[in-house]
Amino acid sequence: MHCDHTASAEQLVDIAEQRCRELGVRFTPIRRRVFELVSDTPGGLKAYELLDRLSTEHASARPPTVYRALDFLMEQGLVHRIESQNAFVACPCPEPRPDHHGGFQLMICRACGRVEEMHRLEVTALMSQLVAEHGYTLERQTVELVGLCPDCRSAA
Amino acid sequence: MHCDHTASAEQLVDIAEQRCRELGVRFTPIRRRVFELVSDTPGGLKAYELLDRLSTEHASARPPTVYRALDFLMEQGLVHRIESQNAFVACPCPEPRPDHHGGFQLMICRACGRVEEMHRLEVTALMSQLVAEHGYTLERQTVELVGLCPDCRSAA
DNA sequence: ACCAGTGACGCAATAGTATACCACTTCGCC
DNA sequence: GGCGAAGTGGTATACTATTGCGTCACTGGT
Known part of the structure; x- marks a missing residue:
């Protein structure tokens, strides 16, 4: 398979869930929701924008909540950081093994x-x-x- | 001339001063000192480390003092930002025209x-x-x- | 030498980004 | 059921960067 980068946000979430299952890591509700929000935003999201959106449904969310989720998603190679903008984007083409990325x-x-x-x-x-x-x-x-x-x- | 990247910090400061004169922009004492401090540090400096060092001689220095100097130096192409580290390094090979960089x-x-x-x-x-x-x-x-x-x- | 315009600086406040720490809960495993 | 590891709640705080405004200093024109 070669990545075509045309997957929809929903498809990306499915792929991510599948991948986490394979890797034996937990795709918890918070992590899933953060990934959905990032996937839905083509230009990437700032951490505090993400926090705002997450808060509407998840009142207890705080900065560590979102940074923890983002750290997890980056470790899995599902999300990348845009260094020059302090923002985060979903990887449109997640590789099976993050370390082989x-x-x-x-x-x-x-x-x-x-x-x-x-x-x-x-x-x-x-x-x-x-x-x-x-x-x-x-x-x-x-x-x-x-x-x-x-x-x-x-x-x- | 092709850049050899072997200039000492002192030489870089001289070159920078010369360049500013040519471009008709002001290489003020603060800007010079900030550039010296950055040039002296091979691994780059964070803005607040810079502020700490600057403060020892320049008690009125505040965050805007150092960010303004850094903005100026970056506009001239004398300093670059390391995005992945929020740090700043001196360009070892300043080009005559920053926009042609x-x-x-x-x-x-x-x-x-x-x-x-x-x-x-x-x-x-x-x-x-x-x-x-x-x-x-x-x-x-x-x-x-x-x-x-x-x-x-x-x-x- | 004077003066107006521009740019640099002083200074305070605040915005924006990210982490440390500790307690409590949940999960997976034995 | 008990244990260790991982995840979450919640507070505080550290770190990074900008805005706004008043004043001062340099520049160029007269």
Whole structure:
């Protein structure tokens, strides 16, 4: 299977649930709800926006509630953090084993906030080669590309 | 001239001063001192660490003092932000015109915190090509590569 | 030398992001 | 049923960053 990145939010939740079952980790109601909220928002969500939404149904939610859920979801590779925006997006293409996850790249529209995720092996390969030239190893890569999406470009 | 990235902190300050003169912007004492402090710290500095150090000589310094100086220095391309660490590093290779600045890449050792900066055109080229395939334009790229530096690798 | 305009700084307050800590509950396993 | 590990509730606090406004200092034009 190659990821096509066309799964709906509902499908992503199903896949996530399935994956957690396989991995023997718990997809609790809070974690599920947080994942649903993030999946429903194409441009990603800030932690406190998430908290606001979660609070409407889950009055006891506090910052640790949402950060704990996000930490869990990131460990499983179901959610990624957008470092340059302090925001979180659902991975459209969750890999079976989070630790085997190669790198990913985010494309972010500065006008509409849309975020798309890519998993391009040639990027990881180039990065590995680059750091190797300096004697480094590569363990993690953050690649965030900001520009205009096709829609915003033609609108301008 | 091709950047060799071997300039000492003092040399970087001289270059920065020269550049500001050319651009007609003011390299004030606060900005200079902040730049010196950042240049002196190979692994980058957090804003509040910077504030602590600045305060010892400049008692009136407050958060806006340091953030304003950092904003200025980033506009000039003299300092970069490490998004994944909320930290700031001096650019070892300041380009004459900040807006002509191609992308840069940061290599970060997770063990010792050392940071090295690269300006590799092939990375920018690959990123441009990638986003173009999705109809995007590329305006800004954040590339942060985390791993082990040669020293820490042999120490382990 | 004067003055107006702009940009830099001082200072206080507050917004926004994230974690530590401890008690209690639930789950999975023996 | 009892045990250990994991998850949650709840408070407090740490850390990161910005807004707003008044004042001062430099710049360029006269």
